[in-house]
Amino acid sequence: MGRIMKSKLVSFTLLSFILASATFAASKNNIKNFTGKTIQGKQIMLSDFKGKVVLLDFWASWCYPCRKEMPQLVKLYRKHKKDGFIIIGVNIDDHSENMKKFLNKLFPQPDFPIVWDSDKKIPAEFDIMSMPTTIVFDKTGKERFRHNGFELSYIKDYEKEIQTLKKEK
Amino acid sequence: MKDLPEQQAHKAADAAVDKKKFLMLFILFCSQLTFGQTLPQDEIQANFSGYFDNFSVNVLYPSVSLTHHISNSTSFSGRYLVDMITAASIKSNSTSSSSTPNTDNEIGKSHSGSIDAITSASSRAGGEEFSKPIFDDVRNEFNVGLTHLMGKSLLTVNGIYSTEKDYTSNTLAGTFQQYFAENNTSLQIGFVKSWDEIYPKTKSWTKKKNVFTLSANFSQILSKNFIFQILGSYSKNAGLLADVYEQVTLNDGTVTDPVHPDTRIRKSSAVKLKFRISSSSSIETGYRYYWDSWNIKSNTVNITYMKYISKHTIMSLGLRNYAQTRAFFFKPTYTADDLYKSVDIKLDSGHSTEYQIGFTILGGDRQHSLPFLDDDRMEYDFNINFYSRHSTTPYWYNGKNGLFATNINLGFRYRLR
Amino acid sequence: MKGKYLFGVVLIFILAGLLDGCATVKPWEKESLADPIMIINENPIETGMKEHHIDYREGSTGATGAQSGGCGCG
Numbered sequence A: 001m002g003r004i005m006k007s008k009l010v011s012f013t014l015l016s017f018i019l020a021s022a023t024f025a026a027s028k029n030n031i032k033n034f035t036g037k038t039i040q041g042k043q044i045m046l047s048d049f050k051g052k053v054v055l056l057d058f059w060a061s062w063c064y065p066c067r068k069e070m071p072q073l074v075k076l077y078r079k080h081k082k083d084g085f086i087i088i089g090v091n092i093d094d095h096s097e098n099m100k101k102f103l104n105k106l107f108p109q110p111d112f113p114i115v116w117d118s119d120k121k122i123p124a125e126f127d128i129m130s131m132p133t134t135i136v137f138d139k140t141g142k143e144r145f146r147h148n149g150f151e152l153s154y155i156k157d158y159e160k161e162i163q164t165l166k167k168e169k
Numbered sequence B: 001m002k003d004l005p006e007q008q009a010h011k012a013a014d015a016a017v018d019k020k021k022f023l024m025l026f027i028l029f030c031s032q033l034t035f036g037q038t039l040p041q042d043e044i045q046a047n048f049s050g051y052f053d054n055f056s057v058n059v060l061y062p063s064v065s066l067t068h069h070i071s072n073s074t075s076f077s078g079r080y081l082v083d084m085i086t087a088a089s090i091k092s093n094s095t096s097s098s099s100t101p102n103t104d105n106e107i108g109k110s111h112s113g114s115i116d117a118i119t120s121a122s123s124r125a126g127g128e129e130f131s132k133p134i135f136d137d138v139r140n141e142f143n144v145g146l147t148h149l150m151g152k153s154l155l156t157v158n159g160i161y162s163t164e165k166d167y168t169s170n171t172l173a174g175t176f177q178q179y180f181a182e183n184n185t186s187l188q189i190g191f192v193k194s195w196d197e198i199y200p201k202t203k204s205w206t207k208k209k210n211v212f213t214l215s216a217n218f219s220q221i222l223s224k225n226f227i228f229q230i231l232g233s234y235s236k237n238a239g240l241l242a243d244v245y246e247q248v249t250l251n252d253g254t255v256t257d258p259v260h261p262d263t264r265i266r267k268s269s270a271v272k273l274k275f276r277i278s279s280s281s282s283i284e285t286g287y288r289y290y291w292d293s294w295n296i297k298s299n300t301v302n303i304t305y306m307k308y309i310s311k312h313t314i315m316s317l318g319l320r321n322y323a324q325t326r327a328f329f330f331k332p333t334y335t336a337d338d339l340y341k342s343v344d345i346k347l348d349s350g351h352s353t354e355y356q357i358g359f360t361i362l363g364g365d366r367q368h369s370l371p372f373l374d375d376d377r378m379e380y381d382f383n384i385n386f387y388s389r390h391s392t393t394p395y396w397y398n399g400k401n402g403l404f405a406t407n408i409n410l411g412f413r414y415r416l417r
Numbered sequence C: 001m002k003g004k005y006l007f008g009v010v011l012i013f014i015l016a017g018l019l020d021g022c023a024t025v026k027p028w029e030k031e032s033l034a035d036p037i038m039i040i041n042e043n044p045i046e047t048g049m050k051e052h053h054i055d056y057r058e059g060s061t062g063a064t065g066a067q068s069g070g071c072g073c074g
Helices: A003-025 A064-083 A096-104 A154-167 B005-031 C002-022 C044-057
Strands: A035-037 A043-045 A053-059 A085-091 A114-116 A133-137 A143-148 B043-053 B058-069 B074-086 B137-150 B153-164 B167-180 B185-198 B207-223 B226-239 B263-278 B281-292 B297-310 B313-324 B350-362 B378-391 B402-415
Touching: A035 A114, A053 A064, A053 A154, A064 A085, A064 A096, A064 A154, A096 A114, A133 A154, A143 A154, B043 C044, B058 C044, B378 C044, B402 C044
Parallel strands: A053 A085, A085 A114
Antiparallel strands: A035 A043, A053 A133, A133 A143, B043 B058, B043 B402, B058 B074, B074 B137, B137 B153, B153 B167, B167 B185, B185 B207, B207 B226, B226 B263, B263 B281, B281 B297, B297 B313, B313 B350, B350 B378, B378 B402
């Protein structure tokens, strides 16, 4: 194979992978919805919260960074809940007792809706790539920010994003 | 001879293309850094282990380690380990002498007093009956490391310093781990470089030994209940590779120092499988093949069964079988004309079997809450291994072919939030 | 030589990229794999402690997943 041909092949291959990876990395702009039952027994849909900034958190009790994130989300919710902000937790534990055992140990307790998705259909709808995945939606219901995994520094990012989206109409 | 203008133009074009390619590779690499990965969990761990065998060697080795985030993307780890070796209860005076110089023309000196031992160290004058020695040695090992998170990649660097009466080792180790396919696949490459200095108490010299090892580890999650792993390593050892506390008795009764080749290339490859067989149990099995430039080949097979025997207690049962061939220069007897001479039992053909039973107690909610068991951040481990090894040639020191050992490990792990 | 090196690196990334299709288990399906009985070498420090004596008694090394160095055992 000639040098120029080899070079073109390599460049094409590399470019393909960059593009393929970029499609995974890009924020989704689709407006998505789901229906779920909270642990309190209430049926909710994501679209019920149009007009509010929504932070959707996919988590599980067996996931260490998820366990680290949850108490931080409880604090975040208490700070912003009066200003048109809501957190919805979607838990995907196989057994709800593991989820409840973890939640019962938290202080203060989370006072935002938590859906137990026993069928694990909701994560597939939202193309979840890691645990936890935290998605922030604007007031129109459009996905604007997405975070994979969790480190404590992410809370500052969530704060900035919530403030930005709250100012929007 | 100077390049022609055309050749210079080609070289410049090639260099430009190479730069572009490396830039694109870098961008490609960065583009993979899109999905979260996590640093090791913060924890404190303390272990206390003991080894006791019928060669009168007892080793106690406690260790303590700490892992802690120092930033959102970096974690620190520190570990201290002590090897405390004793054998029998009689201190003996002993001499170590060579009737022939070793390859470096160094001559051993007579030495009296307690003799260092690293489980294989001992000395005996030629012709004497076997006698029970006492050997005391303490090795201190300090290990510090940093793990840095870069998207889907983890980079770890460790420095290890080990010191004892007659041996000092400085080791630098690093690993790079990259995750793919939604964290179902991981590739880890690592290196270890050691610079060792050996200064036996029975000698007047200091010699060096260097070890360089490359390793690779590929893991693939095949299903929710099945993981597959391939491992490989390549190691080059150079320098003093013999234990000069061991003494070789020649055919003519002369006692001399062992002489090994001064380089050794060691390679191994292994496969591991882990699969769940029920909601509360799993099996891990593995096979390793090893071969080296001293013509030693070995096969290792192991299997471990793990089962929850209660909500918070895991029992593990393990079996390991090992068989190796002999180094090309290892013989039952030696003459003065032999270039290499060794009584190191590790280089003889033989086989070993190990049985292991272990229990892991996970802290967590208990109806009758005991404070040290109720916290789900705590974990307690207990293992006992029964090890037996049979070598073709009797051990030079005590004339035994069979070694029987018991290894006990107690561990405590506390996860910090 | 450079070309061979570059080809090798590209090949690794091609294979790795293809492995994106081998995302056999989704992140939300990994509860079973997070179980301590399903993690290979869940406690590397403890594994190292249990295998410490083997370095003193056998002539082989490597491909165990444990890191070693410093004791002059081999």
